[in-house]
Amino acid sequence: MSSPRGSAAPPAPQPPSPDASTSVGRFGALAGWAQRHRWAALVLWVAVVAAITLGSTAAGSAYKNDFTLPGTDSQRATDLFERHGSDQAGDSIQIVFKDTAGVRSAEERVEPMLAEVKVMAGVADVRSPFADASAVSKDGTIAYASVTLDGKAEEVPKEDVAKILDVAQDIADDDLQVEVGGEAARNAEDQSAPTAELAGIVAAMVILVLLFGSFLAASIPLITALFAVGGAVGLIALASHAFTVADFTPPILMLVGLGVGVDYALLIFYRFRHELLAGSRPADAGRQALDSAGRTVFFAGCTVIVALLGLVALGLGSLQGIALAVAITVLVTMAASLVLLPALLALFGDRIQRHVLKQQAGKGAGTTEGNRWRAMARAVQRRPIPTLLVGVIALLALSAPALGMRLGFADTGNGAETTTSRQAYDLLAEGFGPGFNGPLIVLVKGDPEAGETVRAQLATTDGVAEASPAMPSQDGALSTVFVYPTTSPQATGTVDLLHHLRDDVAPPLEDDTGAEVLVGGATAASQDVSETLADRLPLFVAVVVGVSSLLLLLVFRSIWIPVKAAILNLLSISAALGVITLVFQHGWFGAQPGPIEAFIPALIFAIVFGLSMDYEVFLVSRIHEEWTRTKDPSLSVREGVAATGKVITAAAAIMMFVFGAFVLSSDRMLQQFGLGLAVAILLDAVVIRCLIVPAVMQLLGKRAWWLPAWLNRKLPVMSIERPDHG
Secondary structure, eight states: OOOSSSSSOOOOOOOOOTTHHHHOOHHHHHHHHHHHTHHHHHHHHHHHHHHHHHHHHHHOOOOOOOOOOTTSHHHHHHHHHHHTTOGGGSOEEEEEEEOTTOGGGGHHHHHHHHHHHHTSTTEEEEEOGGGOGGGBOTTSSEEEEEEEESSOTTTSOHHHHHHHHHHHHTTOOSSOEEEEESHHHHHHHOOOOSHHHHHHHHHHHHHHHHHHSOHHHHHHHHHHHHHHHHHHHHHHHHHTTTSOOOTTHHHHHHHHHHHHHHHHHHHHHHHHHHHHHTTOOHHHHHHHHHHHHHHHHHHHHHHHHHHHHGGGGGOOHHHHHHHHHHHHHHHHHHHIIIIIHHHHHHHHHHHHHHHHHHHHHHHOTTOOTTHHHHHHHHHHHHSHHHHHHHHHHHHHHHHGGGGGOOEEOOOGGGSOTTSHHHHHHHHHHHHHOGGGGSOEEEEEESOHHHHHHHHHHHHTSTTEEEEOOOEEOTTSSEEEEEEEESSOTTSHHHHHHHHHIIIIIHHHHHHHHOOEEEEESHHHHHHHHHHHHHHHHHHHHHHHHHHHHHHHHHHHOOSHHHHHHHHHHHHHHHHHHHHHIIIIISOGGGOOOOOEETTHHHHHHHHHHHHHHHHHHHHHHHHHHHHHHHOOHHHHHHHHHHHHHHHHHHHHHHHHHHHHGGGGSSOHHHHHHHHHHHHHHHIIIIIIIIIIHHHHHHHHGGGGGOOOHHHHHHSOOOOOSOGGGO
């Protein structure tokens, strides 16, 4: 996208040339079709979104979480549990009781309640605390009943678990405290209101009105985004029947779709406005906007989709589902920007033109847009080295905490203290020790004697508070031992114990007993997923950076442009991860300290890298347009910044507020996701695009567009600029 050519006042309107239709490219032709069939395009979009919405409502959704990771010890243990009929194949929840007078005094109320729970949907078995002395704390004030579910926590319907919560807590009174803990109970409590989505929409509308000074002009990008998101949400709900899509995906795709949709529509609309100021008629301005900014949007959208689909290579079911869902959302928003938006501009183009020309007349005939940005660029060009050093040092300083980032997954201990699952977690830690909430489940594939031998050795291992008796499976081929660490589930001591058991304790036991010993359970599975993602992340980053750099090389015919873009994009992402580490791992600003969700680095990288390319292409293509026209590198940078600084900042502000709305969510992963995206977009738009890029381009001068002649001959020709700019 670019502004009117040159820095002079807008020229007088000129009639379109007779061959104007032949000078536009494919995107201009697409805009021309949408303009000629504006009502058909609108009706088609409304009909498609309505059909998708009705279809998804009728079919319902089939969201399900899949954290399986073939090849890991924890997954092999789970597979063996299921194969041999062990109760541990299903997850469990704990009904926790506390009575300062002693929990046995409440036995007459507890037992009938447990009998009722045992026959409820989703329940495989119930073990009373009064039938197991180990289920009562040493002082007798805290006890728990184990409710084994008939599947994994993500497989059991939340409605079934919610009914268990209601029945259990119905017997509580002033003397008896009853709380329900476990991952399934925590999931059943997550019923957040759509605060984040509403806050994002309001923020976007306010910024757009301030930018354009017109409610109509502000509404068009937002309407385009809402149509796109509406269609994408229904498509993902339908896709969940065929693919594994996590149940926390809808809020992610709604806010990403809203942010990206407004961003793409805004870039096209802003170019449309510039063309009107340059004297073009609304129909011509629409075609010209699509032929320039539309190409930028298409390139940026494809880059985001490529980055997201790269997540599929990480091999984790739920992450693949999220990647697919967000990629479809970006694809739909891109289509809406290229088809629906031109139709809306054709409908309201005359009214928008009158407002734009009236607004410009109020500023004065000689006023040129972008003077402040032009002055800032000139100041950067006078001192490019100090500006570059300050910007890079600031980003490196923010990135430093990311070197100590510890990946993991939030558990009930990270929940709000007012929830029953968190209170159950705290009661269990109080009564039975911090490691009780995250036991390691050791599976012994062998005879019962081997199981007892393993249990005896585990009980004397450093870092183990207690090892339960070896429990045989239904067919007697397996024994299961619960190992309770002395540290909490997310503590580094628990991670060290997991590796110690696998690397140092299990091999000698296997040699002595001839049995196979595997360490599994939710705590072990979380660590396996985290470590696998961390190991595969460098390859994923290398592939995405490589593909994106190749695309930039083809578009701008330059070696240094893609190198600069890759380095600066990585800096903004690493700085965002550093901020997340400070806030959520170290507990800044009152956040609950804990590990960074294992999905977060990959998700943020995929989305931010693609969006950063959006701004990169938007700015650099405008600089390249001026370079092609003037061959003056300094002037090209100033005019590029002047033409794009305002809209880049506005688009970034919208996405920053939209993504920042995630922080209002009650879900820790969504909070981290939103903060990371908001910080990365802020740094990318303000520090990188407005300061570092002009400084680097000034230092490079004409060398910025250097490409070896032999390579130039071999590369295919691609362009994101209007045909008349070559």
